[in-house]
Amino acid sequence: MPENSFGFAHLWASGDVVSHTIAIVLAFMSITSWYLILAKAVDWFQMRQAARKLDDFWAARSFGEGVERLASKGDTNPFVQLAEQADHCNQQCMTASDQLSARFHPAEQMERSLRQQLSGTQAELESGLTLLATTGATAPFVGLFGTVWGIYHALVAIGISGQAALEKVAGPVGEALIMTAAGLAVALPAVFAYNAVTRANRVILAALDAFAHDLHAFFTLGKRIASPGTQANSTLSRVKPNTAKAA
Template sequence: MNPEVETNAMGIAHLLSQNTGAGLIPLILLVLMSLGTCYFALLKLWLGIREQRLNARFVAEFWQHESLLEMEQQLARTPPQESHGRVTQAALGAMAQLGRAQERAVSLKLGSPDDFLLRALRQAITMERIRLEQGLAFLASVGSAAPFVGLFGTVWGIYHALLAIGAAGQSGLDKVAGPVGEALIMTGFGLAVALPAVLIYNFFVRRNRLKLAALDDFAYDLFALLVTGFEQSASNVTQLSDIESAKRETIKKGQM
């Protein structure tokens, strides 16, 4: 009966009871990594769905406004909470700055007005890219580090199991297989934590590419509207090529 009782006692509960101090650190780290992965996944998913809805509503309202002045006043009254609104606000702010400089006959020394607007759009899109990538570094770190944390827990558990077996003077296979197999649970736990983090990371990376592609497309239309109106002239094709090429590259990456 005693061997059966000892065999049945093997498991996570027995592993926790046999490990103290440094032996519990890998397990605590893996639990924190797993909780952090769930937190970032749920948070970014909720924020993404919310912002997607706000962006769709903003774009629909944007093309229904009679003038850009009306849109600028609306953005001044209600700060935008979506990426398209923030990019529009940055573009309109750049146009207002250009207008004030022309009224005062002041040279901005930043190139042509089109280049100044283009830089404002690029900076706004860069800020949106940084905001979208928040939390991805944590997910990538969990995906790469969790297996090694679990492996360290396994090595530490095997080390203490062998010390206990040596001190008891029992070297039979049945005495070694139980504690060693029990220690291998930490490796499986590390892989179980790393795999969801990698999948979630890849999901949000692709999702961000599609969002940035849509944002680049909107920025292209906004640039054309502010510079040339709804019709593009041949002289503006070169100035718009940078945004257009970036948009195509992002779309291609998102489809891969």
């Protein structure tokens, strides 16, 4: 069996500045994408662990104890930050009379503070998604450009040598196709990760929004408000007996 002298090493050795730049760009995109993928996966795992502590938070005897229970999974998770922001607003925002925000009703001040915290958390969760989307959309075309460039130079070299046999053409052309495969290998993980992170962010933001609603009710009404579905069910249960009696 004849030895194959073509491959990525030969492609790099015979490449020019353009092909080297394309390979470096693809490598950079791949490394950056995988760094974001792993970082987002770790953040998602930590936030999921923190979300499971919400029942322990509400089972605590005091607000401070509840925050400590949430912080057992890391004091930088967004649930702890949201609770601390609510407590900070409860202690200072509602008592400050020399600020423009003091003209709001205390409940509106709490809502404004929680909304700002949620907006900041959403921005942090969505950081890096643009890079993943850009990598998934452009990496195949970057690899394709490298393939076209490699095939062009391979055909020029074959034309100069005057040897147009199949075994002389298949090697350089097949070698140039490595760039297309590299572009797809970079793009596919980025696309899958973008979709997965987007869905994970929606789940986390929904949990944070519900927690913010509970915190707002805790500090403004002194109790948690049932979800809209629960309120609707309780309303129906009160209405049904009257309806039956009227019938």
